[in-house]
Amino acid sequence: MRAFLFLICPLLLFLGCSYLLPFLGIMQLSFSDPDPGLAQYRHVLSDPLTLSVIWRTLRICAIVTVVSVIAAYIITLLWVRGRPLVRSLTELCIMIPFWISVLSRAFGWMSMLSNRGLLNTWLKDLGLIDASLQMTRNEFAVVIGMSHYLIPFAVFPLATAIRNVDERVLTAADGMGASRLRIFWQVFLPMTASGIIGATLLVFVFSIGFFVTPALLGGGQSVLIAELIYLWIFQIPQWGMAAAMSVILMIAVGGILVLLMRRYGEVAK
Template identity: 45%
Template sequence: MAGASRTGNDSLGIQALLWTLPVLLLALYVVPFAGVVSWSVTQPEIGFAQYWRILSGGDMTNVFLRTLRIAVISTTITVLVGYCLSYYWVMGSRLRQTILEVCIFIPFWISVLVRAFGWLIILRDNGMANSFLMAAHVITEPLGTGRNEFAVIVGMVHFMVPFSVFPMATVMRKIDRRILLAAHGLGADPATVFRKIFLPLSMPGVFAAFVMVLVFSVGFFVTPAILGGGRVVMVAEAVFVQMFQTTNWGLGAAMSVVLLLLIGAIVGLAYRLLGVRSFVG
């Protein structure tokens, strides 16, 4: 009897532990999100007017289109740069690997605010880049690289490259080197080995990195707000403005819901087209 009672108590304890995480997720995410959805259809009046404003082709629609365009461009550049870094990190000599490890991990020690303001100092009209080019007589007037989409993309790429490296490097490390050696032994040149063997085998990591970076990029706030200077407004900044400056809580909530649905659609589409194996290598 005592043993059965102890077993029953252990089972109850295990059940309690298993249900703790779902209950926390429900309390911390689902319930607040339900409140946001409620605001989107009740503020300032009941209805779907805020969603219609987003989808009707006005300023809010342009904000979403701009966000997607910048996110896709920055994600593409990030994955290309990250792939090169991952390749040399995995396939390079020990010295090269050490140097790349330092370059990859150092950005994690620097605040996103510090990095954004650093790029602002470099790219503004009287910043370091324009001053150097004008002193070298390469240009005669500033290029206008600050507070525009170019500056936002540069800042986003710089922030996201380290995140893109890890999934690609993980997949590359799993590639059997004997396959590459066999291809070399059969007379394939390095370019052919890379194009026909290494690149296809590393594509799961590329897909995973692309989706992860794209999801992060769609919701970027700090970097576009600083480097865009109010001229390049993305969705996250627009939500902040509607919530805390214009106090239009209904529109801000509706934009948040649409943004979350957009991110969910991106992840769901990637999962459906590529499958879970593409994300785990």
Template identity: 65%
Template structure:
């Protein structure tokens, strides 16, 4: 093997080794729990597949993740458009709005939403003082609060794949469209959006996978009334305790994510999804 071919192996080898030790080896332990606890066999998988409670949690999780993905990608697309094609001042302000959330922990953001949206929070207090509402609105301890908190957290992650796709555009295409009489709106919907579609798919994939594993935000803003898969796994392992069932649910979730990634890689090239 020549030195040029050996360089990528040497550079990627430590990363692959770290990922294997940090993620793959522990996952093998979880898989072992799923077929050995409380007794050897695949009974826990049968229980996970047939349990109505687990069915409802899976359906709720997928519903919330889909809503969060759509909301995050739509908001991120508008923000990215200003970031890439706005004036220098608009780009600077947008970039600050994108980067600052990364400096704030997920726990701080979740409690910030509780302080803002709770029955005695800032928003309800303000609307009641202005006479807009007579009774406080319930905006936390339900799916609305979970979706809002998760969307707020995931929008910055959706921005970067979309920005990469927008920055790779050839401006001569838009000049040609305008020269042929297309309006700005028609140019946007028939040329700009289709060309950036791979970035939209990449952002949607990233947000959806991240949302599947969310724990802190749903636990705080959902208040135990909108339990998602990650919180269910935590409850089964640390509070029941039912390690075998919790491990089986974890494995099923990983299999679902793996199948989703395989399908997307099969039908959409990864380099196009990431712009």
């Protein structure tokens, strides 16, 4: 036990200095700037504009989570249970995005979805549209960009769950005359529920704090919480408001983590 504590203490000290102390400083700022008290929190929780940003963030993050987990599930099935060539190609497609920065991906989607981008150009050349479709500076572009970035992160917890599926259970269901679709929905999918919950947890928590992709693809028309905090710090000097929003965001994410981890633990058992 002493050896364990001796080994874990440097990590705890590093985490405390890197995360806990800055967070305590932000919390102190949220109660003291510009005036001591709870005025910043009251404003954040009552201002219609701020509340609209919060609800927009939750809505977009929920959509991104659903899209990412569904796409990642399909990709993971190909990766884990596909033929050797399919597995190799799928693994390559999973790994390549990790070599590309989030900024490069956002600019790539801008060039693809803009009014003069590749997609609009192709649609016009095919005669399917006469005028360019507005596919950037809106929530559609934000969802596409965020989902593209987060899908690879959802793959790994799903892969672990799918690899742990007992093939004997699937064979028994097949032997009892169940169709492939019924085996998937009633046997295979419930057995991978822990991976689905893990992927959902990971993607949702990551998406809550997204900044670069919504800022570029949203074009200021779909402002999320992280971008609002940036505006309060660098463009509209309201550091107390930014600190209060940051604390609320941390508490909300922490609460979501606790609830989902408890549920995740129950399903895993």
